[in-house]
Structure formats: C-alpha cells, structure tokens
Amino acid sequence: MATALTRGRVLTDHGLDENLVVVIEGPRIIGVARQNELSLEGSECVDLDGMILAPGFIDLQVNGGGDILFNDEPSWASLERMVAAHARFGTTSMLPTLISSDRNTLAKALAVVEDAVQSKLPGVLGLHVEGPFIAVDRRGVHDAGHCRAMDDADLQSLTSAHRGIRLVTLAPERVDPAQITALRRAGVFVAIGHSDATYEATRSALEAGAGGFTHLFNAMSPLLARAPGVVGAALEDRHAWCGIINDGHHVHPAALRIALAAKPRGAVFFVTDAMPPVGGSCETFALDGREIRCSGGRCATAGGTLAGSALDMATAVRNAVANLGVGAAEALRMAAEYPARAIGLAHERGRIAAGCIADLVALDDSFRVKQVWRNGARILP
Numbered sequence: 001m002a003t004a005l006t007r008g009r010v011l012t013d014h015g016l017d018e019n020l021v022v023v024i025e026g027p028r029i030i031g032v033a034r035q036n037e038l039s040l041e042g043s044e045c046v047d048l049d050g051m052i053l054a055p056g057f058i059d060l061q062v063n064g065g066g067d068i069l070f071n072d073e074p075s076w077a078s079l080e081r082m083v084a085a086h087a088r089f090g091t092t093s094m095l096p097t098l099i100s101s102d103r104n105t106l107a108k109a110l111a112v113v114e115d116a117v118q119s120k121l122p123g124v125l126g127l128h129v130e131g132p133f134i135a136v137d138r139r140g141v142h143d144a145g146h147c148r149a150m151d152d153a154d155l156q157s158l159t160s161a162h163r164g165i166r167l168v169t170l171a172p173e174r175v176d177p178a179q180i181t182a183l184r185r186a187g188v189f190v191a192i193g194h195s196d197a198t199y200e201a202t203r204s205a206l207e208a209g210a211g212g213f214t215h216l217f218n219a220m221s222p223l224l225a226r227a228p229g230v231v232g233a234a235l236e237d238r239h240a241w242c243g244i245i246n247d248g249h250h251v252h253p254a255a256l257r258i259a260l261a262a263k264p265r266g267a268v269f270f271v272t273d274a275m276p277p278v279g280g281s282c283e284t285f286a287l288d289g290r291e292i293r294c295s296g297g298r299c300a301t302a303g304g305t306l307a308g309s310a311l312d313m314a315t316a317v318r319n320a321v322a323n324l325g326v327g328a329a330e331a332l333r334m335a336a337e338y339p340a341r342a343i344g345l346a347h348e349r350g351r352i353a354a355g356c357i358a359d360l361v362a363l364d365d366s367f368r369v370k371q372v373w374r375n376g377a378r379i380l381p
Contacts, residue, residue: 002030003376004040008048008362010352011055015329022053024358027375031354048362051370052328055336055350056092056359057313060167060343061128061214061243061271063097067280069287070096074109079116083123085279087379089312090335090369092359093125093349095167099287100131100139100146107157117164122374125343126165129158130214133170134194140219141307142194143288150175159186165343169214171195177208184209189343194219195230202233212241212342215273216259217251218306235262241342243271246319247311249298253323260324269338270316275299275308318367
C-alpha cells in the first residue's frame, strides 16, 4: 500500500511548498504533486499538519552515538546503535567514521562496514577513514602514535574491492599525489584534513584527485597573507566541497559565513563529527586511554583539546538559521542534498523527488524532529 504525506511544507528544488503531496511506495518516492493531481484512493494518508518535510539528513562524519565509539568496537552491533541514536535527530544515512587507529582496527572496520553495506544494514552508506595518514602537528585529539605516512600495504587495503562509499581523510604531506590518484581510480573519495600542508601542496592534492576538505578551519593550516595554506586552497577552489562542524564551538560563526560567501552554493555542508554522547546519556568517554568530558555541548580533553562534538544534524540546521543568516530551505539542503552530492548519491538521496529513496524527516518550526522515515518505513515515532 502506498503512503501519502499530506499538508506538509515540502522541501523541493525551488524551496518549501505547502501545497504538495508526497507519495511513498516501498522504499521510494513515487510521486510529488498537487493533491488535485493525484489519486490517493487506497493510500494511507499521513497528515503532517503544517510541519516541514525534508529529505533525511546525511552525515559523512560520525565517530559515535548512543554511548558507542566506533573505534572501541567496530562491529555490527555498534553500527546499529549509532544509526538508531542519530535517527532521533533526522539522520537517515551516515558514514561511520574511524579515527586514526592501528592497522588491525582499520582492517576490522573495513570488514564490518563492507558486511553491513552488502547486507543492506539501514542507514550505513560506507566508511569514513579519518587518518592515520595525517600530520602530527595538526592531529587534534588523534593519537600521535597512530599517525603515519601511507605505505603500499595501506594503499592496497584502502583500494580493495568494496561496496558502498569509502572516504579517506588524509594530509597531503603524508601521501604522494600518485597515491591519491590511485585511491580515486579505485572509487575511494579523498578529503584533505588534519594537515599543515602549504597552499601549493594542497593544490597538488586536489589536482591528483582529492575532492573535498574535512571539518574546514579545524586542524589545518590557516589562511595567511603570504601563506594561504589549506584553508586558502579550500576557499579558493570552485569544485571542492567542505564539511563544517556548526556547533558554535569548533568555528566562529563569522568564519562560517565567510566560507559560505566564498564557496559556490552547494559546496559547503554540515557534518557532526559526533561522539558517543549524541543520542546517549554518557557525559564522559575514553579515546585512546584519555578521558573526554562533554559539557555544554562541547567535548574536550582535560587539557581543552576539542574531541569531536556532541552535535546532531537537526541542531546544525537550527544553528545555521539562527547564526549564519541561512534560510530554512538552504540549511536543510546543507544537511541532506549537498552531502549526497559530495559522494555521488544526489540522484537518489538528499532530495524529495519521484524515484528518490524515501528517507524523510518531518520537523516543527523550531527544527525539532517529529517523524522520520527510512527506506519508506516510518521509524520515528
């Protein structure tokens, strides 16, 4: 039986439209039209009562959630718990993210995510490998003992045949351009991050195949007058995408507004860099033996180093409207359509259109999540 979502303000390519009906059958959207243009006979009608209906959010950087840190136990059970925790905040698809680790943990993460994608575990699109091929001086909370240059064994492991999305964050100074090219040829997306590279080295990485930047402004060489650095290269490039952590702690809102002004529309989107407290109850957790405490929405070590975030995607949207001068429609696209576009999935995810996968979120005027559908099935409430 088809399901018709009525009386919502539907996010379309042209903005929010309150006169549309969205019809779902099975895992996909089969129609988006005016109510008088559709026959709803035999359909189950769901009255959204004026709520915003947006595409399900897509988060490309999720370290944990539901009191789980993926690094601690890269397992099917961990993935299920993370997916459930983030669904409460409108995230219907994610890249579970492995922070710099040893080779055994990386191999385990690659294997479990491959199994999850092959078995179609709902909500898991693939894996984000954040490090260990990063600069020690820009490692942030990553363990210095794990940071290393990429070798042939690493390249072979990362370029192995795989299903789903595979994204690797690396520092240009820890890899050769030829390795970046090899990753892209194998279907691996490459992002630049945790890097002290020069502008010139960053440009070389982009020319070799890197396509974006992980948490723009954080853990990378800044834009200076005579040394544009990684940030300068990111803001200048018209094609590279930039993930941003819009939690009010990682980046000043003015810097984010500058990035939005500099980059083409659609090139900047939200990531959460979420840690276990998101959708969980813990206030502290351990990362590589160090205690991380979360207070006031900020996750940090005892020494004050930021350690991921306690951010969820709905809050990122809310913060954008409140602090960045971004309209509701654009903020919602930054949580759904634009990340889908970055990883080549915009043809079926991140939009409300016939033929797209029916991952949807209904929100009130304060961008609080009220209902969520994944693959056409309502999972919240």
